[in-house]
Amino acid sequence: MHTNRRQFIARSAIGGLGLVAAPLLPSGSARAGALPLRADAPPIIASLARYYRLSSQDGERHGEQHEDFGWVQIDLGAARPIDAIRLRPVETGVVPGHRSPVHFCIDCSDDPAFGEMQPLVSWRAEHLADPANRLARFPRKAVTARYIRLGASAENLFGGALLPSGLATIEILSGGVTMPVAVRRWQANHRRRG
Amino acid sequence: MAANNYFPREEYEARWQRVWDAMRAKGYDHLLVWSRGAGSYDRLGNGLWLTNFANNGTGQDWADDVQMGAWTFSAVLFRDGRAPELHSAQPPQETEYAKAVCGELIVHEPSLITGLPEYFRKHGIEGRVAVVGDDVLPGLYDRRLRSLTPQIEWVTDEWFLLEPQRVKSKREQEAFRTAGDITTHALAAGMDALIAGETSAEAAARTAMEIMRRGGCFSRIDMHHGAHAERFLLGDMLCGYDTSAPKKGDMVRGWIQGPIFQGYWLDPGRTAVCGGRPTKEQRHILEGATEVCKAIIRAIRPGVTPRQLGAIGEQAALRYAGDGIDLNLGIFGHQMGTFYGPHIIPAGDPGALEDIKEEQGTSANEIMFKEYEKIDEPYEPGMLIAVEAFMKHPGVGMSGLEDHVLVTKDGCEQITNTPFYL
Numbered sequence: 079m080h081t082n083r084r085q086f087i088a089r090s091a092i093g094g095l096g097l098v099a100a101p102l103l104p105s106g107s108a109r110a111g112a113l114p115l116r117a118d119a120p121p122i123i124a125s126l127a128r129y130y131r132l133s134s135q136d137g138e139r140h141g142e143q144h145e146d147f148g149w150v151q152i153d154l155g156a157a158r159p160i161d162a163i164r165l166r167p168v169e170t171g172v173v174p175g176h177r178s179p180v181h182f183c184i185d186c187s188d189d190p191a192f193g194e195m196q197p198l199v200s201w202r203a204e205h206l207a208d209p210a211n212r213l214a215r216f217p218r219k220a221v222t223a224r225y226i227r228l229g230a231s232a233e234n235l236f237g238g239a240l241l242p243s244g245l246a247t248i249e250i251l252s253g254g255v256t257m258p259v260a261v262r263r264w265q266a267n268h269r270r271r272g
Numbered sequence: 273m274a275a276n277n278y279f280p281r282e283e284y285e286a287r288w289q290r291v292w293d294a295m296r297a298k299g300y301d302h303l304l305v306w307s308r309g310a311g312s313y314d315r316l317g318n319g320l321w322l323t324n325f326a327n328n329g330t331g332q333d334w335a336d337d338v339q340m341g342a343w344t345f346s347a348v349l350f351r352d353g354r355a356p357e358l359h360s361a362q363p364p365q366e367t368e369y370a371k372a373v374c375g376e377l378i379v380h381e382p383s384l385i386t387g388l389p390e391y392f393r394k395h396g397i398e399g400r401v402a403v404v405g406d407d408v409l410p411g412l413y414d415r416r417l418r419s420l421t422p423q424i425e426w427v428t429d430e431w432f433l434l435e436p437q438r439v440k441s442k443r444e445q446e447a448f449r450t451a452g453d454i455t456t457h458a459l460a461a462g463m464d465a466l467i468a469g470e471t472s473a474e475a476a477a478r479t480a481m482e483i484m485r486r487g488g489c490f491s492r493i494d495m496h497h498g499a500h501a502e503r504f505l506l507g508d509m510l511c512g513y514d515t516s517a518p519k520k521g522d523m524v525r526g527w528i529q530g531p532i533f534q535g536y537w538l539d540p541g542r543t544a545v546c547g548g549r550p551t552k553e554q555r556h557i558l559e560g561a562t563e564v565c566k567a568i569i570r571a572i573r574p575g576v577t578p579r580q581l582g583a584i585g586e587q588a589a590l591r592y593a594g595d596g597i598d599l600n601l602g603i604f605g606h607q608m609g610t611f612y613g614p615h616i617i618p619a620g621d622p623g624a625l626e627d628i629k630e631e632q633g634t635s636a637n638e639i640m641f642k643e644y645e646k647i648d649e650p651y652e653p654g655m656l657i658a659v660e661a662f663m664k665h666p667g668v669g670m671s672g673l674e675d676h677v678l679v680t681k682d683g684c685e686q687i688t689n690t691p692f693y694l
Contacts, residue, residue, distance in 0.1 A: 127381065127383065130378070134374055134375060134376060147390070147394060190419070192393070
C-alpha cells in the first residue's frame with residue numbers, strides 16, 4: 079500500500095501506538111539511489127542486542143543505578159530514502175515500574191560499523207505515561223542511508239514497552255512505501271550450553 | 273563479593289596497580305584482555321588473575337555469525353586508571369559473578385562481539401587500545417570486532433601481562449606451594465603404579481584421584497612406557513594414556529600439566545623403570561637428567577640469570593651426554609604463572625642476544641627470539657621457575673624430569689618433591 083508521510087504519521091498518532099521519527103523530508107519526494115521498495119516486500123528481520131551492568135558487589139541486577147542500553151540495527155539492503163520511522167511496542171499503555179528517564183537515539187549510516195553516522199533523533203522522555211502524545215520532532219533534513227540503529231537506555235527498562243526490548247515492529251517509510259521490520263529478541267545466551 | 277575467595281580484594285588491587293604501572297610505562301591508555309574459559313584453559317588464567325572470573329562454558333562452541341557467538345569468552349577492560357571492567361556474554365542466571373572482583377561488571381546479549389563496539393562508542397573509547405588475547409579470540413570474531421570499531425587502533429601486545437605477573441605475591445606463593453604439594457603426591461601415585469606394572473590408564477587414574485581429592489585440577493596427565501616413551505615426550509596423543517601395561521624393565525614416564533590450584537599452572541614430570549631395577553644404561557640417563565636439574569636448582573638464587581643457569585646445567589649434562597646420548601629439547605626450564613611463562617632457561621649459553629635475533633627466521637630450526645630476551649635478567653625473590661632436563665639414549669630410553677621452585681631471598685624453595693626413581 080502506498081503511504082505518504084502525512085498518512086503514516088496520522089495513523090501513528092490516532093492509533094496511539096508509537097513514536098514517530100518525522101518529518102525528515104517533504105512528502106512523496108523522490109531521490110536517486112536504490113530501487114524503490116515494493117509494497118509487498120517481506121519484513122526485514124533485525125535483532126535486539128543490549129548490554130547492562132550488574133552490581134560489582136554481588137553480581138546481581140539492582141536496576142536503578144545501573145546502565146542498561148539496548149539497540150536494534152536495521153539493514154535496508156541498500157541506501158534508501160528514510161522519510162519517517164514508527165515504532166510499535168509489544169503492548170500499549172503504561173508499563174508498571176517503568177522509571178524515567180528513557181533516552182532514545184536513532185542514527186543512520188551507510189557504514190555497518192557506524193563509523194560515520196548521522197543522528198536522526200535524540201529524545202528523552204521525562205515520563206512514559208502516554209507515549210502516543212510524545213511525537214518527536216526533528217529538523218527537516220534529507221536523509222538517505224542503508225543502516226538505521228535505534229538505541230534506548232533507561233534506568234530501569236527491563237521489559238519496558240517503548241524500549242528496544244519491548245519493540246514488536248519498527249516501520250520505516252521509504253519512498254512512499256512502508257517497510258516493516260520485525261524485531262527478533264534472543265532468548266538470552268543460556269540456550270547455548272553443552 | 274569475594275568474601276570466600278582465595279585471594280582478598282587487596283590482592284587484586286595490587287595486581288591492577290602493577291598493570292596500570294605497566295600500561296603507563298608503555299603509553300597505553302586502554303587495555304583489553306581476552307579470556308576463554310572452561311574446557312579450554314588458554315588464557316582463562318589472565319581473566320582469572322585479573323578478576324577471579326572463570327567462565328563456565330565449554331570454550332569450544334561453534335563459531336557463528338556473532339549473534340550467539342563468543343559465549344565462552346570474556347574480556348577485561350582497563351581504562352582511565354579505573355578498577356578494571358569485566359565484560360561477559362553470560363546472563364547472570366547462567367554463571368556465578370559473585371566471586372568476580374572488578375570495577376564494573378557488564379553483560380552483553382546476545383554477543384560480546386557486537387556489544388563491546390557499542391559500549392566503546394557510547395563511552396567514547398577510541399584511539400590505541402592494547403590487546404592481550406589475539407591468540408584466544410577466533411578470527412571470525414576478531415574480524416567482526418575490528419570492522420565494528422573503526423575508531424580504535426588495536427595494538428597487539430600478547431606478552432604484556434608477563435611483567436605484572438612475574439613476581440608472585442606471598443598469597444600466590446602459598447597457592448603454588450599447595451599446587452606443588454598436590455602434584456608431589458599425585459605424580460608419586462602415578463609413578464608407583466607404572467613401576468608396579470599397572471596400565472598407563474590406571475596410573476593416570478591414580479594420579480587424577482590424588483589431584484582431585486585434594487581439590488586440584490588438571491588439563492592433561494601423561495603416563496606411558498617402553499618404545500613410545502623413548503620416541504615421544506608425552507603419552508598417547510589423544511588422551512595421554514592408554515590401557516597398555518609396561519613390562520618389567522621398560523622405562524616409564526609420567527607428567528602432569530594443568531592449572532593445578534587456583535588456576536596456577538605446574539607441569540612436573542618423572543621417569544623410572546618398571547620393576548624398579550634400572551640397567552646401568554638406564555640409570556645413567558636417569559641420573560643425568562636428575563643431576564642437571566639438581567645442579568640448576570642448587571644455583572637458583574636472587575641475582576642469578578637464566579643464561580648462567582643454562583651454562584651450569586650444560587656443565588652437569590656434559591658428564592652424562594655424548595657417545596650417542598643426547599641432551600634434547602634446547603631448554604632447561606621456564607617461568608610459570610597461570611600458564612607457561614615463555615621466558616626460558618636455555619640449555620647452555622646460547623651466545624650473544626644479537627646473534628640469536630639474527631638467527632630468527634633464517635634457519636630451518638626456527639628460534640623464537642622473545643623466549644631468550646630475558647636470559648640476562650636476574651631472578652628475584654617470588655619468581656616461580658620450572659627446571660627440566662631430558663636425556664635420550666637410543667635403544668635404552670629417554671629420561672625426563674621437571675620440578676618447580678620458588679626463588680627466595682637467599683636461594684630457592686622446591687615446591688614439587690616427588691621422589692627420584694634411580
